[in-house]
Amino acid sequence: MRVIVAGAGRVGESIARYLVRAGHEVTAIDQRPELVQRISETVDLRAIVGSASHPAVLREAGAANADLLVAVTRSDEVNIVACQVANALFKTATRIARIRQQAYLDRRWEDLFARQHLAVDVVISPEIEVARSVARTLLVPGSLAVIPFARDQARLVSVRCDPDCPILDTPLRQLSFLFPDLHVVVVAIERNDRLFVPHSEDRLLSGDRAWFVVETKQQARALTAFGHEPYQGRRVVIGGAGSIGRFLVQELRNIAPQVRLTVLENDPERAGSLAEDEPDVIVLKGDARDPDLLREAGVETVDTFVTVTNQDEVNIMSALMAKRLGANRTLALVNTDSYAPLISDIGIDVMIDPRGTTVSSILQHVRRGRILAGFSIKDGAAEAIEADLPENSPLVGKPLEKGRLPHGVIIGAVLREGQYIVPRPDTVLRARDRLIAIARGDQIKSLEQAVAVRFDYL
Incomplete structure (x- = not known):
């Protein structure tokens, strides 16, 4: 298949690399020459400097013969226009656009991206997707990631194996004998920053990150088998009331109304807007790194502290401070690749990777x-x-x-x-x-x- 990826940033490069590895013919477009040079040197594809919204650039990229356009530039408007031009002039079969500005996604304008209007087949909102992913993860004790399959009849769950994990050093083939009625299969193991698909004789070691598939209704039993006991309280403190923070509040209110929420936000306008829109949520104005504010939020007795501001340093430091003050579990949004290997070493339980x-x-x-x-x-x-x-x-x-x-x-x-x-x-x-x-x-x-x-x- 012929694919055009508009945008050679971190997301665009990851998508292009994936598609090339799968054997597809990929052309990347970006206005920044340094990104075009980097992606052309590291990924086996054709790369063009230019704006993906310009007809001449799309024609040079082969839009007339492309099966798919994935528009993930930094600009929503460029992504939208690129899809429109690809449809109107080149009849590109399928068009996917990343949209970050929530004003475009208001339900009142749900027909905006219909084929007869802006001709976007699929709209992806990173903020909404991240909020949904975080909500799933923080509602499952001990999990690092939770991905539903088959209409949520099955889940792929990732957990860290602590030293007291009951099944350490046990051949995986024996799990069915130890837990004959438990519908769980370990499908991947991360060890020393290397991921592998295990054999039946492989064993889990302390410090491993295990990925397992489990029947959703048996999820709690599976977590117990991996040493993660469910906790009774349901209190969550959220750092940041930006787009991700607001969507996370809405998602938790919808799927887990029993959870008591407190939000910390340094910007007075954002804090006031959230307090007005969500009267059942406690909103405290201030810096999420401030220990006095964290104590006021009761973080020392909270189940989960999750920080999703747009600054990695704020997220990392506030999560560390919350953990030091007694938070049971901490999650931090981190955009910078170089920080990723440090997260678990410094004591943060879960790194939220928006790009992934x-x-x-x-x-x-x-x-x-x-x-x-x-x-x-x-x-x-x-x-x-x-x-x-x-x-x-x-x-x-x-x-x-x-x-x-x-x-x-x-x-x-x-x-x-x-x-x-x-x-x-x-x-x-x-x-x-x-x-x-x-x-x-x-x-x-x-x-x-x-x-x-x-x-x-x-």
């Missing part, structure tokens, strides 16, 4: 056909997918142990006519089974072939 969340959200809409969903793990080191198994798949009618799954691929769950099945070596797959599977980054194409799925677009 946005990239995964966009990739959800890149594939179609029998692949229904996808999630990028550790910047493309692995991918989790949800796919329906067609009749002509080479896996149908064979036990998994004889199906010759590619090395670096593992099936975490099988859903069949409403039944949740934990895959075992003797499990025989059937046509129309729905699979939750994980593949190492260099085996994603092999996984597609194994489930007889071709890359396709909307």
Whole structure:
């Protein structure tokens, strides 16, 4: 497939790198020559300097023959116009735009991006996607990430294995004997900054980050097996009332109305606006790094402190201060790549990566056909997918142990006519089974072939 990625920043580069690795012909566009040079030197693609909203630039990029345009520049207006021009002049099949200004996303204007108006097929809002991801994570004790699949019948959950984790040094094949009624499969392990898909004889070690697929209704039991006990209280303090903070408040009010919320915001206008819009939320004006303000918010007895301002340093320092004062769990939004390896070492429980969340959200809409969903793990080191198994798949009618799954691929769950099945070596797959599977980054194409799925677009 031919794809144009408009915008060569962190998100655009990640998407382009992913698509190139999947074997697609990619052209990147950006107005900043230094970014164009960098992406052309690090990714095997064609790169053009220019504005993606200009017809001549899109024509040079091959818009007339492109199957997909992904517009993720810094400007919402450029992204919108690029989609409009690609549709009107070049009939580009599918157009995805990242939109950050919430004024465009007001429900009163929900028809704005319809094909007959601005011709944007899919709108991605990073702030909304990050808020939803954070809400899922902070409502699951001990989790580092929570990704729903199959209409939330199954979840991919990531946890850190602490020294008191009950299943440390246990071969993974023994988990089914230790917990015979627990529907959980460990599908990936991060160790010493390296991610791998485990074998049945592999063991979890203290400090590992484990990724497992679990039936959603058994999530609490699975967390207990990994040493993360549920806590009773439901108090959350949020640092920042910007776009992400406001959306996080709205999301939590919708999905967890029992949670008591306190928001810290240094800007008087933002603080006043949120207090007026959300009368059930306590809003305190001040710097989230101020220990006196944190004490006033009761952070020493809070379940979770999550900080989502637009300044990494504020987020990191406020999370550290909250942890020092006694917060049970801290989450911090961090945009800077160089900070990422330090987060767990300095005592912050969860790093929120807005780029990873946005990239995964966009990739959800890149594939179609029998692949229904996808999630990028550790910047493309692995991918989790949800796919329906067609009749002509080479896996149908064979036990998994004889199906010759590619090395670096593992099936975490099988859903069949409403039944949740934990895959075992003797499990025989059937046509129309729905699979939750994980593949190492260099085996994603092999996984597609194994489930007889071709890359396709909307």
